[in-house]
Amino acid sequence: MKLYRIYILLLVTSILQQACNSNESQDQYSHWSMVNGNYTGNKYSSLAQIDTGNVKQLQVAWTYHTGDADTAAHSQIQCNPIVVNGIMYAVSPKLKLLALDAATGKPRWVFLPYDTTAENNKLNFNLNNNRGVAYWSDGKEDKRLFYVVGEFIYAVDAGTGKRITGFGKEGKVDLHEGLGEQAAGLFVSATSAPTVYKDLLLTGTRVSEGMDAAPGHIRAFDVRTGQMKWIFHTIPQPGEPGYETWEDKDAWKMTGGANNWMGMTIDRERGIAYAPTGSAAMDFYGGKRLGANLYADCLLALDAATGKLRWHFQYIHHDTWDYDPSSAPVLLTVTHNGKKIDAVAQTTKTGFVFIFNRDTGEPLFPVVETPVDTSDALHGEKLWPTQPIPQKPAPFVRQSFLEKDINPYLLPEELDEVKKQLQSYRTGKMFMPGSLQGTVVLPGFDGGGEWGGPAVDPETGMLYVNASEMAWILKMEEVKKKESRSENYLQAGQRLYQQHCTACHGKEMKGGGNYPSILGMDKKYNQASLIEFINKGQRMMPAFSHLKNEEKKAIASVVLNLKNEYQRKFEIQQTAADIFRELPYRFTGYDKFLTKTGKPALAPPWGTLTAIDLNTGGHLWKTVLGEDPVFKEMGVKETGTENYGGPVVTKTGLLFIAATKDSKFRAFNKSNGQLLWETTLPAPGFATPAMYEVNGKQFIVIACGGGKLGTASGDAYVAFALP
Known part of the structure; x- marks a missing residue:
């Protein structure tokens, strides 16, 4: 009897522990206290008030106007706001830090990082886009916000909106710190929010993409003092692994880039930071950086406490197409070959999805080093003979442009114009060298999965990714x-x-x-x-x-x-x-393949939304995202538009996304891609929404900043809720 009672006690304890663990797991998805929702970066919400049955009843709950949009400067709001204890923290077009009541949109305080008394404010700081802020607390009275303006990380008291002067120098840390003399005077900033791990603030940077680029080394700073705690050299120095992948042994002294501009995702239990890196500089000619160029275009698995490399995978060898990964990766658990595996998934500009074992870096689906066309490379260039191609999942965008892919809705004279241009360009497949006559790049420089990144349903292992499909021209000219x-x-x-x-x-x-x-x-x-x-x-x-x-x-x-x-x-x-x-060559410009009247040479759709099962690598569904107003007037439906910003997926069967040029905010059925609801925003929402709950009421908010794709700039945060 005694053993039986012990057995019952153990069984009850086990059940309660499982329930507790389940509640903890569920709880992390019920709020939006960090960029991309939670520590996995999956943009998933377990809140259940809004569902497929009542989503059509959504209405505007509140709107907050920042008052500082600048149409002449093409200002934008790319921020994914966070909500902590009923307060929303967000950023304005001119990088004011905002604290709003998340239930009403009423301001609590506003932090200005620049001198408002100067004659011309816009010249006093770098108007970089900012995609979010980071929150840290010691669990007591110390509550801090961190965000980047220009070349500085600022620390701001979350309760008062005052600068925390004990952090760095008078409340800010210069992002040049630790980069060496090479970076002195060079452009260094950050668009993505820093990432908190325990008492560390991990950050990458945005740098120039030309020959004047600073190195993109990744660093960690103490959240209290701002002191640098570790640095990982993304361009290895003598004696460091990866140094041998650069033919010029002094390249590290001059070459820049290989920067984590897209943010990172940290596995709290493992203490691993998964950080993608950009291409080495300059983007389109590598004659002065011959070799594979580690750790450019990589996924790095770094010990979050020390910066030590655990493993890496290089997506592109010796990149000359600016095909770097464009968003932070997502953590999830999949069922693979009958086993549960903790994985990390990365969407890319190329339209490929890579998925790895979090511990080992082993790809879950085969990745084949595939020969690519290196013929007729520019003089002094030495392209890498192979590129890694995942065999599953299939690409979520088109990757080549042939005559059959020309836009059928062009006028006869426009069709002739495009055919002649296409015949003059190098085209037909990916990874063709840049050229003097022009090379068609598809997906384009802003194509495939962009910085908004995908959403993932942790219960099903389903990944949802929005993509732009637009052909661009990579053309070089001799200097x-x-x-x-x-x-x-x-x-x-x-x-x-x-x-x-x-x-x-x-x-x-x-x-x-x-x-x-x-x-x-x-x-x-x-x-x-x-x-x-x-x-x-x-x-x-x-x-x-x-x-x-x-x-x-x-x-x-x-x-x-x-x-x-x-x-x-x-x-x-x-x-x-x-x-x-x-350099012996220069890039002639970021030119889309358009007609003289500005119509895309490539057939639609130009914006898509795809659901991919990461357990099997199969595609579940794909739908068009957005409507082009010019072609809509012509009677052409389902064109899609280029898009920026990511989706949010919910436990109740919904996927919310703005992102499109047509100023719409939409909700889809996550099971089949059916459009369930849409509304028109005051300006395009080129940002990722945030979903949260205050006093039992569920909200979803989106930044409406416009300013891209020829659209007017906006200054609004708009929150929606049920009546």
């Missing part, structure tokens, strides 16, 4: 060496503009892709204010403070058409870094 360095301001300004500005703003300053025209800048700026703008940067434009003052004056003289400056003699002393940065 003629000058026999003489004797130049005037006009000659130097034209040369420097081509070297530093053409890729984004085009030869004729008309812009391209998501980059604006800079024609007419003389109406807004004089030489002094434009140089200040060059020093600070704005949005997608990095700061160019490393340029010498005479170089900035020469660029300003050309951009502002200061003819009285043109004949001034231009003289500077070149450094070793200046000589290293000179």
Whole structure:
């Protein structure tokens, strides 16, 4: 009898423990206290008030206007807000940190990271996009928020909105810290929120993508003091593993990039930080960084406490297409070959999904090193002969452009135009070298899975990813060496503009892709204010403070058409870094493959949403995401649009997503992709929603910042709830 009672006691204890564990697991999905929802990064909510049966009843619960949208500057809000103890923390277009009552949208406080008394605020800080903030608490009175403005991580008291002056220097840490002399004066910032692990703040950076890029080393700082605790060199230095993958043994001294700009995901139980890295600089020509280039284009599994490498996987060897992974990975558990395996999954710009064993880095589905076309590479280039191709899941976007893929809704003259252009370009498959005639890149530079990242249902192992499908043109041109360095301001300004500005703003300053025209800048700026703008940067434009003052004056003289400056003699002393940065080719610009009237050359859909079973690697469903207004007027439905920002998936069968150019916010049935609800936002929601509960009421909120894809800028956070 005594043994029987002991057995019953143990059984009850076991059941209670399982229930407790289940509740803990469930609880992490019932709030939105960190970017991407919870520590797995899966953007999943277990809240059950809104479901497939009542989602059509959703209505606006509150709207908060930040009041600082800047249409002229194409301002945006890409922030995925967080909610802690009923307070929402978010960021405005001009990077004010906001604390709002999450039930009403009423402001509690606003933190300004810059001097509001200055004559021109927008020149006092770097208007980079910011995708979120991090929260840390000691469990008592110390509650902190961390976010990045310009080159600084700020620490702000979550209760008062005041800067915590004991962190770093007067409440901020310079992101140049620990990067060495190589990074001095170079652009270093961050768009993704830092990640908290215990009492550490882990962060990557955003750096330039040209030859003036700082190294993208990953670091951890003490959350209380701001002191750097460890650093992982993403471009290995002598004596470190991976150093042998760079043919030039001094490349680490000059080469930049390989940066974790997309954020990371930390397995709290294992103490492992899974951090993807970007391409090495410059993006489209690797003649000065020959080799496989570890640890660029990798998934790194780092010991979160020490920064030591546990394992790595390289997605692209010697990247010359800017095909770096574009979002933080997702943690989940799948059933694979009859066994439960803790896995980490990564979506990519190429449209591939990679899934690995979290402990070992072993791919769960075969990945084959596949020969690729390296013929006719640019002089001095040495492309890698193979690239890793996962055999499952199948790609979630198209990866080649042939004549059969031309947009059938073009006018006859537009069809002829596109056919002639296509015949002149290199096309037909992925990983073709960049070329002087132009190479079609599909998925494009912003194609496949973008920075919003996927959502994953932890109960089913189903991954949901939104994607853009748009062809771009990768074209290079030769840079003629000058026999003489004797130049005037006009000659130097034209040369420097081509070297530093053409890729984004085009030869004729008309812009391209998501980059604006800079024609007419003389109406807004004089030489002094434009140089200040060059020093600070704005949005997608990095700061160019490393340029010498005479170089900035020469660029300003050309951009502002200061003819009285043109004949001034231009003289500077070149450094070793200046000589290293000179390339035999330059990238001509971020140009989509469009007709003269701006219509896509590629057939629709241009935006999609796909459900993929990560247990089997099979696709469950795929649907079009968004409607292009131009083609909608022509009677063409289901075109999809390019999209930025991720989805949220719920336990109750829903998938919410904004992200599209058409300003819609939509809810789909996660089981079959059926559209259940949509509403029009005040501006496109190029961000990831957040789902939370306050006082028993469930909300979903989305930042409506617009500003991309030619849309007007907005300044609103809009929350929805049932009546």
